[in-house]
Structures are given as C-alpha cells and as structure tokens.
Amino acid sequence: MPDVEVLLAEVVAGGTLRLFVDHPDGVSLALCEQVTRALEDLREQYALEVSSPGRDRPLVKPDHFRRFLGRRARVRTREARDGHKSFTGELVGADDREVTIAAETGVVAIPYTEIHRSNLVEE
Incomplete structure (x- = not known):
C-alpha cells in the first residue's frame, strides 16, 4: 500500500x-x-x-532516529557493549551509520548494524 x-x-x-x-x-x-x-x-x-506504533513507537531506520532527536528511547544491542545490552536515554545524534544516545552510563554511539531492537519510551 x-x-x-x-x-x-x-x-x-x-x-x-x-x-x-x-x-x-x-x-x-x-x-x-x-x-x-x-x-x-x-x-x-x-x-x-x-x-499504530503508539507511544512506544519502534525505531527502525536512520530517518526514524533523526525524526525523534531529543526524545527518550531504549536501544537494545545484539551483543553486550561495556557490559550492557540495553541503553535508555535521550537521542542526541543520528546519521546514516549510527545513533548516539545519552544514557545513564554515558554518551554512546551505536551502529545500526548492532541494534537488535529500539523504541521510544515515555518521558
């Protein structure tokens, strides 16, 4: 459609x-x-x-991440990064290769190829 x-x-x-x-x-x-x-x-x-995607809208493409810069999101990775597989925080950057999130553990850049699942979370 x-x-x-x-x-x-x-x-x-x-x-x-x-x-x-x-x-x-x-x-x-x-x-x-x-x-x-x-x-x-x-x-x-x-x-x-x-x-509809609702409030916990999945983020799948770079355009989705760019559209919601400044919002809170949860990004889950396929493999652990510095002992963590889940990062929740403000989306602070997104280009064609990776998303940058200001999480509780610090600012982390995650390549899209390493993302298992991601979505917006309530503010």
Missing part, C-alpha cells in the same frame, strides 16, 4: 502475527482495516494484529 510503512512485524505466542504500521497522515482504524484486508493470504496462516 502506498505510503504505509511496516515498522515491526513479529510472530507472538499462539501464532499471532503482529504488525505496527505508520503513515504520513497517521494511523486510523480504517487504515488498519485496509492493511488487514490486503494481507488476506497471511490471515490463512496467522491471527493478524495490525496497529
């Missing part, structure tokens, strides 16, 4: 496929219904949940 971006797709307990979608005009119930109908084939294999 034009302009619909899938931010996160995951299979959760019980064979449910959960999709978080975004759209430049926002995510409405009608948009979620359209996406659900467009994924008819997947509905034969999975129970399907389609929703």
